[in-house]
Amino acid sequence: xxxxxxxxxxxxxxxxxxxxxxxxxxxxxxxxxxxxxxxxxxxxxxxxxxxxxxxxxxxxxxxxxxxxxxxxxxxxxxxxxxxxxxxxxxxxxxxxxxxxxxxxxxxxxxxxxxxxxxxxxxxxxxxxxxxxxxxxxxxxxxxxxxxxxxxxxxxxxxxxxxxxxxxxxxxxxxxxxxxxxxxxxxxxxxxxxxxxxxxxxxxxxxxxxxxxxxxxxxxxxxxxxxxxxxxxxxxxxxxxxxxxxxxxxxxxxxxxxxxxxxxxxxxxxxxxxxxxxxxxxxxxxxxxxxxxxxxxxxxxxxxxxxxxxxxxxxxxxxxxxxxxxxxxxxxxxxxxxxxxxxxxxxxxxxxxxxxxxxxxxxxxxxxxxxxxxxxxxxxxxxxxxxxxxxxxxxxxxxxxxxxxxxxxxxxxxxxxxxxxxxxxxxxxxxxxxxxxxxxxxxxxxxxxxxxxxxxxxxxxxxxxxxxxxxxxxxxxxxxxxxxxxxxxxxxxxxxxxxxxxxxxxxxxxxxxxxxxxxxxxxxxxxxxxxxxxxxxxxxxxxxxxxxxxxxxxxxxxxxxxxxxxxxxxxxxxxxxxxxxxxxxxxxxxxxxxxxxxxxxxxxxxxxxxxxxxxxxxxx
Numbered sequence: 001x002x003x004x005x006x007x008x009x010x011x012x013x014x015x016x017x018x019x020x021x022x023x024x025x026x027x028x029x030x031x032x033x034x035x036x037x038x039x040x041x042x043x044x045x046x047x048x049x050x051x052x053x054x055x056x057x058x059x060x061x062x063x064x065x066x067x068x069x070x071x072x073x074x075x076x077x078x079x080x081x082x083x084x085x086x087x088x089x090x091x092x093x094x095x096x097x098x099x100x101x102x103x104x105x106x107x108x109x110x111x112x113x114x115x116x117x118x119x120x121x122x123x124x125x126x127x128x129x130x131x132x133x134x135x136x137x138x139x140x141x142x143x144x145x146x147x148x149x150x151x152x153x154x155x156x157x158x159x160x161x162x163x164x165x166x167x168x169x170x171x172x173x174x175x176x177x178x179x180x181x182x183x184x185x186x187x188x189x190x191x192x193x194x195x196x197x198x199x200x201x202x203x204x205x206x207x208x209x210x211x212x213x214x215x216x217x218x219x220x221x222x223x224x225x226x227x228x229x230x231x232x233x234x235x236x237x238x239x240x241x242x243x244x245x246x247x248x249x250x251x252x253x254x255x256x257x258x259x260x261x262x263x264x265x266x267x268x269x270x271x272x273x274x275x276x277x278x279x280x281x282x283x284x285x286x287x288x289x290x291x292x293x294x295x296x297x298x299x300x301x302x303x304x305x306x307x308x309x310x311x312x313x314x315x316x317x318x319x320x321x322x323x324x325x326x327x328x329x330x331x332x333x334x335x336x337x338x339x340x341x342x343x344x345x346x347x348x349x350x351x352x353x354x355x356x357x358x359x360x361x362x363x364x365x366x367x368x369x370x371x372x373x374x375x376x377x378x379x380x381x382x383x384x385x386x387x388x389x390x391x392x393x394x395x396x397x398x399x400x401x402x403x404x405x406x407x408x409x410x411x412x413x414x415x416x417x418x419x420x421x422x423x424x425x426x427x428x429x430x431x432x433x434x435x436x437x438x439x440x441x442x443x444x445x446x447x448x449x450x451x452x453x454x455x456x457x458x459x460x461x462x463x464x465x466x467x468x469x470x471x472x473x474x475x476x477x478x479x480x481x482x483x484x485x486x487x488x489x490x491x492x493x494x495x496x497x498x499x500x501x502x503x504x505x506x507x508x509x510x511x512x513x514x515x516x517x518x519x520x521x522x523x524x525x526x527x528x529x530x531x532x533x534x535x536x537x538x539x540x541x542x543x544x545x546x547x548x549x550x551x552x553x554x555x556x557x558x559x560x561x562x563x564x565x566x567x568x569x570x571x572x573x574x575x576x577x578x579x580x581x582x583x584x585x586x587x588x589x590x591x592x593x594x595x596x597x598x599x600x601x602x603x604x605x606x607x608x609x610x611x612x613x614x615x616x617x618x619x
Contacts, residue, residue, distance in 0.1 A: 002338045004279040005309035005605075007033075010264075010289060011272045012296040017042075019292040021259045021608070026080065027288035028609030030275040031310055032262045045260040051094070052253040058097035059250060062243050065236035075616035076244060083252060083610070083617045090249025093242060100232055100239070107229040114222035117205055121218075123170040123177035124204075124211045132208040134179075141187045143194060144202050146175035151197040158193045162186040174200060247614035255610050262608075276309050276605065309334045311602030319344045321386035329590050331602035337446055339598060342438050346593070347585050349398075349431065351391030354581035356417070356534035357541060358399025359406035360574050364392035391581060402534075406570060407541025417534060424531045432527030433467075435588070436520065439596030440464060446597060458495035462488050463520070489514060523592045529584050537577045544569035 008030060012020055024030050123146075134142060147155060149171060156166065164182035171177070178199075182190050207214045264273035277285050282300045289296050303309045311331045313323050315338070322344040332338055355361065368389045377385050399405065403412025417424040440460050447456035466488025472481025497509015544566065551562035594600075610617050 001314060001341070002332060002334070002336070003312040003314050005276050005303065005312070005334070006279050006282055006300040007303055007307070007309070008275050008277045008282070008285060008298060008300050009272060010274075010296060010298045011270060012289070012293060014266055014269055014271050016293040016295065017263065017271055020289055020296070022084075023288040023292040024285070025255065025259050025608045025610060027284055028607050029281040029285050029288070030277050031605055031607045032264075033274040033276065034262060040263055042260040042263040045257065048253055048257045048260060051091070052250070052257055054098055055090070055094045055246060055250045055253060057101070058094045059243070059246055061097050061101045061236065062240045062246065065233050065240065075612070075614060076247070077618055078248065078615045079618055083248075083255075083615065086252050086256075087245050087249040089242065090245040090247075090252070093239060093246050094249065097236070097239060097246075100236055104229045104232045104236075107225045107232070111222040111225040111229070114218045114225070118215045118218045118222070121205075121211050121215050123172035125215060126169055127167070127179065127211050129179075130209055131204050131211065131214070134204070136184075140181055140183055142182075143180045143190070143199070144204070145178065145194075146172060146200045146202065147178050147194075148175045148198050152176050152178075155193060155197040155199075158197075159190060162190055162193075164190050177202075244614075251612040251615045251617075254612070258608060258611070275608075278312060278605075303334075308603070310605035312605035313338050313340065315340050315344075318390070321383040321390065322347055324380055324383035324387060325586050325589060327380060327604075328586065329594070330600035331604060333599040333601045336599035336602075337442060337597070339442065339594070342442065343589050343593065346431075346435050346438075347387070347589060348390050348394045350530060350585040350588055351387075351581045352394025352396075352398040353428075353431075353530045354533035354584060355391070355395040355537055355577055356398045356402055357404040357406065357537055358396045359404070359408075360537070360541075360570070360577075361392045361395030361397075361399050363570075364574060364578065365389065365396065368392060388578065388582065391578075391585075395581075398534075404538055404541075407538065407545045417531060418538060421531070424534075425528060428527045428530040429524060431530070432524050432588075432592070435527070435593055436523055436596065437464065437467070439593045443597035454495075458491060458498070462491035462495070464488070466492065467520075523595075526588065526592055529588070533577065533580050533584055536580075537573065540573045540577075541570065544573065 010020070134144065136142065152168070159166070159180075162182060163186050164180055167179040167181075169177035169179065175198075180190065180194075205214065207217075209217075262273070264271045266272075277300065286298055289298055311334050313326075313332075314320075315323065319340045322340050325343065325347060326332070326338075326340060352361070368385065372385060372389070376382075401412065401414040403409050403416055409416060415423050440463060444456040444460035447453070447460065466485050469481045469483070469485030469488055472478075472484060474481075492514050493507070493510035495510065496513025497506040497511075500506045500509040547569070548562040548566045551558040551565060554561075
């Protein structure tokens with residue numbers, strides 16, 4: 001269900017602000033409201049942000065150059081008092097890593113540049129003239145560069161009549177390396193031929209000696225710089241041993257940054273803050289403020305007209321994980337309704353029907369229980385994992401009812417869908433009809449709650465009367481079903497266009513409203529996907545078993561391969577169909593169910609609180 005919100009307005013002295021914000025963050029029950037240009041971050045917020053970015057980079061560097069945390073690693077416990085004492089060691093490590101990473105990057109870049117220069121000099125390695133001697137004289141000039149290989153012969157033919165001496169060297173990706181000397185009198189003509197044959201000039205490094213000697217020197221210098229970088233990376237591995245201090249420091253800075261982000265609106269000596277508080281947590285918030293100061297005034301009021309408070313959902317232990325399904329779509333708008341209490345059982349049922357293999361459900365349940373025990377995911381990830389776990393339990397139930405165990409048919413308690421598809425389709429459409437009716441009833445409830453009783457009767461109840469008539473016509477003898485269907489249709493036609501002008505407009509609007517029956521039929525047909533995905537799971541499992549059985553007949557080697565096929569094939573089938581079951585179960589909620597009543601657009605309730613990535617703060 002949705003929790004009602006109160007707007008808190010707090011007035012206090014500026015000298016108590018830090019203590020108040022610290023107490024509110026520890027309490028974790030108020031979501032501060034930004035007041036636009038009037039609200040400003042507190043002094044030091046920018047510095048904390050810079051330090052946080054530096055620490056984040058330091059942790060990335062340590063992860064690359066040290067031992068990464070195991071995916072099953074649990075958060076390190078730290079007391080609240082210890083968490084408040086900013087880690088000096090963490091700060092020093094962040095500075096040390098920043099310096100170290102800068103040096104390593106510089107050394108690697110310099111070595112890479114030198115290596116690139118050596119590669120660029122390779123075509124000129126046979127040049128027996130020191131580079132410092134390549135210079136124009138009083139009577140001659142020179143050109144150095146690359147000539148396309150296809151242009152070489154034609155170019156050499158063109159310059160035969162010139163007083164020019166070409167030195168043809170090795171080939172490079174850019175073309176043939178070439179050095180040309182000529183008299184100044186022929187320089188213009190030679191330059192013309194060079195341009196005509198797409199000659200590209202080269203710039204030699206500012207070094208002295210033969211190219212071969214320079215290449216050796218550069219290679220050695222690059223090796224030395226890489227060795228120095230390796231030594232510094234070895235130092236980084238030592239720093240990685242103290243990564244926990246960096247992680248603690250990161251979490252401390254994260255909490256501090258959030259605390260300093262909103263300083264409220266201030267005068268010379270006072271300030272005030274506004275925020276959203278759960279209606280049932282106002283006492284806790286005032287108690288937190290009182291623990292920091294006696295000089296304060298705090299007021300709690302209902303949202304003003306036009307104000308949209310954040311959305312907070314609270315449900316029982318079974319329904320709560322399914323809040324993640326809604327969060328993937330959009331939170332309900334404040335003042336609407338939280339559909340989790342109805343959506344959760346349907347999602348649970350649909351997931352199991354789509355996977356529909358008890359063996360798969362059992363394997364998935366055991367695997368998830370072990371994983372949850374080791375990883376202990378929190379927040380959204382933890383909720384999502386529980387949705388899959390509940391879905392795997394549902395899979396065991398439906399698999400047993402349908403007799404599916406790893407693609408084998410064993411003692412079905414209900415019926416086998418592949419043998420009796422009409423029964424399966426009837427079950428799917430029956431559940432789908434119930435799902436749609438629940439959505440329509442929720443919409444009717446919302447309209448009645450808002451005082452629109454006529455709208456609830458004309459727009460929702462009328463359709464339910466007509467559908468109930470269709471049901472009675474199909475399954476009950478007598479004319480009552482026909483009369484109910486006619487009555488429901490008549491109400492829709494007579495009232496569906498009530499917002500239109502004129503009798504003709506109202507009647508046409510009513511007739512068009514009745515045409516919406518095609519939309520309901522389309523929605524109902526969507527539930528056939530329950531059968532389709534369940535069938536796909538079973539068929540793929542049977543194919544895997546058939547292939548394995550064929551391999552086993554090939555002897556011991558075939559048996560080994562068959563075991564691999566069974567393990568890998570069924571694992572793949574589980575993974576791909578778990579994904580399909582979750583996606584399509586959610587789709588039936590988002591499109592068919594939510595489309596009947598859901599008001600999206602709510603914003604999350606994110607209170608000022610201690611949110612950590614690495615540490616587990618014990619208050």
